[in-house]
Amino acid sequence: MTTVPPVDLKNIQGDILAGIPKKFETTMFFQISNDVEGFRKRLTQIVPLITTTTEVSGHREAISKNKEEAAAQGRKPDLLPIVGVTLAFSQFGLKKIGVNDPIGDPAFQAGQLADAQNLGDKGTTTNGTFTPDWLPAFKNQVHGVFVIAGDSHITIDARLVQIRLILGTTIHEVFSVTGNVRPGDQKGHEHFGFLDGISNPAVQNFDTKPFPGQETIRPGFILLGRDQDPNIANRPAWAVEGSFLVFRYLSQLVPEFDDFLKKNPIVLPGLTPEQGSEFLGARLVGRWKSGAPLDLAPLQDDPALGADPQRNNNFRYDFPEDFQTQDRCPFAAHVRKTNPRNDLESLGISTEKNRIIRRGVPFGPEVTKDEVTQKKTLHDRGLLFRCYQSVIANGFQFIQHSWANNTGFPIQKPEVPGFDPIIGQAADPTSRTMSGSNPQNQTATLSLPTEWVVSKGGEYFFAPSISVLRDTFALGVHIV
Numbered sequence: 001m002t003t004v005p006p007v008d009l010k011n012i013q014g015d016i017l018a019g020i021p022k023k024f025e026t027t028m029f030f031q032i033s034n035d036v037e038g039f040r041k042r043l044t045q046i047v048p049l050i051t052t053t054t055e056v057s058g059h060r061e062a063i064s065k066n067k068e069e070a071a072a073q074g075r076k077p078d079l080l081p082i083v084g085v086t087l088a089f090s091q092f093g094l095k096k097i098g099v100n101d102p103i104g105d106p107a108f109q110a111g112q113l114a115d116a117q118n119l120g121d122k123g124t125t126t127n128g129t130f131t132p133d134w135l136p137a138f139k140n141q142v143h144g145v146f147v148i149a150g151d152s153h154i155t156i157d158a159r160l161v162q163i164r165l166i167l168g169t170t171i172h173e174v175f176s177v178t179g180n181v182r183p184g185d186q187k188g189h190e191h192f193g194f195l196d197g198i199s200n201p202a203v204q205n206f207d208t209k210p211f212p213g214q215e216t217i218r219p220g221f222i223l224l225g226r227d228q229d230p231n232i233a234n235r236p237a238w239a240v241e242g243s244f245l246v247f248r249y250l251s252q253l254v255p256e257f258d259d260f261l262k263k264n265p266i267v268l269p270g271l272t273p274e275q276g277s278e279f280l281g282a283r284l285v286g287r288w289k290s291g292a293p294l295d296l297a298p299l300q301d302d303p304a305l306g307a308d309p310q311r312n313n314n315f316r317y318d319f320p321e322d323f324q325t326q327d328r329c330p331f332a333a334h335v336r337k338t339n340p341r342n343d344l345e346s347l348g349i350s351t352e353k354n355r356i357i358r359r360g361v362p363f364g365p366e367v368t369k370d371e372v373t374q375k376k377t378l379h380d381r382g383l384l385f386r387c388y389q390s391v392i393a394n395g396f397q398f399i400q401h402s403w404a405n406n407t408g409f410p411i412q413k414p415e416v417p418g419f420d421p422i423i424g425q426a427a428d429p430t431s432r433t434m435s436g437s438n439p440q441n442q443t444a445t446l447s448l449p450t451e452w453v454v455s456k457g458g459e460y461f462f463a464p465s466i467s468v469l470r471d472t473f474a475l476g477v478h479i480v
Helices: 036-049 053-072 091-096 106-110 113-119 153-170 254-263 273-285 334-338 369-374 396-404 466-473
Strands: 024-032 083-089 123-126 129-132 144-150 171-180 243-252 361-363 382-389 433-435 445-447 453-463
Touching (some): 053 083, 083 153, 106 453, 113 453, 144 453, 171 361, 254 273, 273 334, 334 396, 382 453
Antiparallel strands (some): 024 171, 083 144, 083 453, 243 382, 243 453, 361 382, 433 445
């Protein structure tokens, strides 16, 4: 029996397991020029700038200490000037630098553009060729991506300038986009207004104090070549302790979503129209805007519950009535579709291999008065979605195609669940429906006439280990 060594936290890029702390973020996509040798030589100087998991843990400890000291002095903590860098390559980028060994992941090797129709992205087919309605940058080859996160754009821009100066003309920037944590009481909430990022899994032997209800998964479902990596036998040595980074540029039609809720309030005794609209939003998402899950707060919001990490993820859809009714939470609710918990576990089906670690950030401005008045999106905003997994076909691809877009999932239910109302995509968007939006009329279907989350492109990347970046991808020549 082969023993898989434990993970080396100094060797794993910090965003994967720990998540680089951020208020702001810049994502820069690039192509490598024909000066491949120059790029690989200069990469030697880039490697020390890539943030490790050990460094992120230190950053988080410093932030906690800073908050404690500020609280003891009765003041708000100042932001620490912390910056973190992630570097990942597409299959095209690996080939460009001469890394041709198959990595054992067909989705990565084909690229996301080839997967767009399968994911449900919109587009046109001409002479048998599907072209998605993506931003131009993602319709061409992207070789790599830098994700730079930190306390301010000033800190981030300084690090980005440093990277540009080092790499010089050995890269061509294809596209850059900035994101930021939303302001004020919307901190941690995505643009529809719901608290986000609650249900990431814990990773065994790294997250030693998981929150109640937080599933612990083995490292190989996130890191290649480690315990329980489903494709471990097919991994080249240079892939070990790396992870596949899925990036999606997702625009959100917030005024249109809000208008839909306003026009379709759930009508129940004692609810005002405004409360009925808020209730419908919670039924679509599976959580109230505060983060309180419907499974624990089925009839009204509980902000204290939503803000409490000891409670807000501690549910299983296992109340006696949950498996066969939609009393508490619709079968198709977004958070139930994408993390079905007891819906599959009660059937003896493990979802461990399907778990992903999400690291997205909102982008774009807050909704303007004109947009509210016109009930129409006038400024691009949404989510720079980013997630990590060791097998794309089991993780992101499966969640989107086989769960969110699959009207029959969760399985073995008395009513057809319908589409995930938030991210579910249909070939004909006007055909989207879901059941169970009204807990007192669970067999009725609700028409979802608009896809309020619109994919505008993305790519599948591989975030290598630090040692592989240093010893295999870089040529090891110091540039003066």
